[in-house]
Amino acid sequence: MTTPPAVRVRGLTKTYGTVRAVQGIDLDVEQGETLALLGPNGAGKSTTVEILEGYRDRTAGDVSVLGVDPGRGGVAWKARLGIVLQTSSETPAVTVREQVAHFAALYPRPRDVDEVVQAVGLTAQAGMLVRNLSGGQRRRVDVALGIVGNPELVFLDEPTTGFDPEARRSFWDLVRGLKDDGTTIVLTTHYLDEAAQLGDRAAVIAQGRLLEVDRVDRIGGPDARTPIVRWTHDGRPRSERTREPGLLVARLVAETGREPDDLEIVRPSLEDVYLDMVATATAAAADDAAVADDHQPARTETAA
Amino acid sequence: MSATTTAATPTPPAARPARTQRLRNPAVLAAHRVGYEVRSYFRQSDTLFFTFSFPLLMLTIFSVAFSSSDFGDDQVSVTAAQYYLPAMLAAGVLLSGLQNLAIDIATEKNDGTLKRLAGTPLPPASYLAGKLGQVVVTGCIQAALVIALAAVAFGVPLPTDLGAWLTFAWVLLLGMVTCGLLGIGLSALPRSGRSASAVITPPVLFLQFISGVYLPFNGLPSWLQDVAALFPLKWLAQGMRSVFLPEEFAAVEAGGAWDLGGVALACAVWLVVGAVLCRVTFRWVRQSGR
Numbered sequence: 001m002t003t004p005p006a007v008r009v010r011g012l013t014k015t016y017g018t019v020r021a022v023q024g025i026d027l028d029v030e031q032g033e034t035l036a037l038l039g040p041n042g043a044g045k046s047t048t049v050e051i052l053e054g055y056r057d058r059t060a061g062d063v064s065v066l067g068v069d070p071g072r073g074g075v076a077w078k079a080r081l082g083i084v085l086q087t088s089s090e091t092p093a094v095t096v097r098e099q100v101a102h103f104a105a106l107y108p109r110p111r112d113v114d115e116v117v118q119a120v121g122l123t124a125q126a127g128m129l130v131r132n133l134s135g136g137q138r139r140r141v142d143v144a145l146g147i148v149g150n151p152e153l154v155f156l157d158e159p160t161t162g163f164d165p166e167a168r169r170s171f172w173d174l175v176r177g178l179k180d181d182g183t184t185i186v187l188t189t190h191y192l193d194e195a196a197q198l199g200d201r202a203a204v205i206a207q208g209r210l211l212e213v214d215r216v217d218r219i220g221g222p223d224a225r226t227p228i229v230r231w232t233h234d235g236r237p238r239s240e241r242t243r244e245p246g247l248l249v250a251r252l253v254a255e256t257g258r259e260p261d262d263l264e265i266v267r268p269s270l271e272d273v274y275l276d277m278v279a280t281a282t283a284a285a286a287d288d289a290a291v292a293d294d295h296q297p298a299r300t301e302t303a304a
Numbered sequence: 305m306s307a308t309t310t311a312a313t314p315t316p317p318a319a320r321p322a323r324t325q326r327l328r329n330p331a332v333l334a335a336h337r338v339g340y341e342v343r344s345y346f347r348q349s350d351t352l353f354f355t356f357s358f359p360l361l362m363l364t365i366f367s368v369a370f371s372s373s374d375f376g377d378d379q380v381s382v383t384a385a386q387y388y389l390p391a392m393l394a395a396g397v398l399l400s401g402l403q404n405l406a407i408d409i410a411t412e413k414n415d416g417t418l419k420r421l422a423g424t425p426l427p428p429a430s431y432l433a434g435k436l437g438q439v440v441v442t443g444c445i446q447a448a449l450v451i452a453l454a455a456v457a458f459g460v461p462l463p464t465d466l467g468a469w470l471t472f473a474w475v476l477l478l479g480m481v482t483c484g485l486l487g488i489g490l491s492a493l494p495r496s497g498r499s500a501s502a503v504i505t506p507p508v509l510f511l512q513f514i515s516g517v518y519l520p521f522n523g524l525p526s527w528l529q530d531v532a533a534l535f536p537l538k539w540l541a542q543g544m545r546s547v548f549l550p551e552e553f554a555a556v557e558a559g560g561a562w563d564l565g566g567v568a569l570a571c572a573v574w575l576v577v578g579a580v581l582c583r584v585t586f587r588w589v590r591q592s593g594r
């Protein structure tokens with residue numbers, strides 16, 4: 001398959017004054033793929049996404065979204081995108097259905113309005129004014145507005161913040177439906193289980209740099225996923241990382257002749273892997289800054 | 305660090321064929337926006353009170369408060385209701401156009417409405433045309449209600465010749481478009497949505513006081529009249545007076561005549577100023593900073 005990627009980023013850099021928010025990111029998102037974009041707050045994630053969406057200028061680098069430079073994307077380009085922004089506080093005095101129908105009317109080939117309202121689970125609230133909805137329900141309107149234009153590429157920026165677990169599950173089903181339709185999805189999220197559920201690949205951004213991008217079940221490398229065996233021996237907690245946890249447990253049992261206390265075998269989750277990666281990156285950046293400070297005390301390097 | 309292509313990506317379920325894009329006509333989108341804007345306008349209680357019903361309330365207050373006094377001289381005089389009818393129509397144009405849009409758009413800029421629209425294929429021109437359409441629709445309804453109130457409740461005689469109504473029509477329409485464009489231009493001024501009415505309302509109120517809306521214009525000192533003549537409201541009020549006041553009242557106008565040419569010119573100049581201001585200042589999102 002040689003279709004060009006839906007999103008292609010090379011050497012993306014963004015500086016705000018002296019703050020280097022994004023420092024040379026390279027990234028591809030293939031057509032039809034769901035990429036989960038992970039990273040702590042202020043890591044440069046939102047800046048990156050907003051540059052891709054055409055909201056922000058970049059300082060340097062090449063960016064192509066659906067074959068178009070987002071800095072010059074016109075209405076024809078926007079008609080192919082769906083954007084669910086991180087926050088919105090607007091309280092339009094229109095009903096859910098009116099709002100979705102109005103946004104549908106802006107696009108050349110919209111989805112069916114009632115189907116979209118149903119897909120986000122708001123059929124019962126279709127006649128209610130948007131400003132009278134709860135926060136989670138409003139978030140679902142945001143999602144409806146992002147997908148009603150039948151986009152080729154959807155940006156979901158922390159879409160399920162404020163959802164209850166049930167709403168989150170049904171939202172995941174909705175996203176899977178979009179994936180099945182061949183929609184390319186860039187998902188920013190703080191919920192690692194969400195990234196694991198929906199993402200084909202995950203990209204981790206910290207300190208304005210791309211730490212790694214790989215399949216969700218491979219990211220961090222094989223070592224990061226080595227199971228951990230924990231047990232208690234002589235009242236002291238013990239743990240050991242091994243690729244052969246079964247053999248280790250068998251050995252423990254053979255040595256002591258009894259069941260080990262508090263035994264558990266843990267395979268690091270995406271969340272564990274992610275937290276490790278971010279902690280390492282943050283520590284490394286702190287070391288760099290310390291070294292830099294030794295040489296040039298006046299330098300200010302603030303991680304945005 | 306650059307781990308961009310370390311893993312083979314899973315094959316996407318179905319690569320879509322490239323779309324042929326036939327965008328919606330900007331004029332059709334503008335019409336959609338007008339419907340959407342008017343609908344939400346009438347559901348907002350604050351604009352309904354401070355913008356839409358304000359001239360009706362003020363006309364009622366003035367008509368009742370000054371019901372025992374007449375306006376004019378020994379030869380010709382009119383009731384307070386008739387005297388204030390053109391003033392309230394002019395004020396309505398300013399409120400529905402300038403104040404309404406300046407606050408409305410400043411609010412939408414800050415609550416994320418514009419940012420959301422910026423991500424859709426809606427052209428800015430269609431959005432702005434939708435706002436102007438909302439001004440024209442709500443402004444016409446407002447003017448009709450003000451006139452109806454004056455005629456029905458306070459017995460104000462209405463003009464019977466077509467010429468006067470044609471003058472009314474062009475002054476109203478030109479005034480609404482001019483004030484609407486100026487409102488869009490001024491919407492860039494408030495730094496936050498919350499401060500919008502605090503920034504916009506005082507100058508609008510001030511303008512009404514010096515332009516012959518609340519106080520008789522010929523009673524103001526001439527230097528203040530000259531200041532007011534720089535702004536469009538004075539001219540709108542004058543144009544409206546030419547429609548609803550007896551011909552004899554023209555004598556007390558600044559030039560001793562209604563000067564409809566001056567009304568047209570002043571409005572046209574401000575229309576151009578408003579259009580340029582719109583073009584220069586209107587942005588979907590603020591680009592500076594984060």
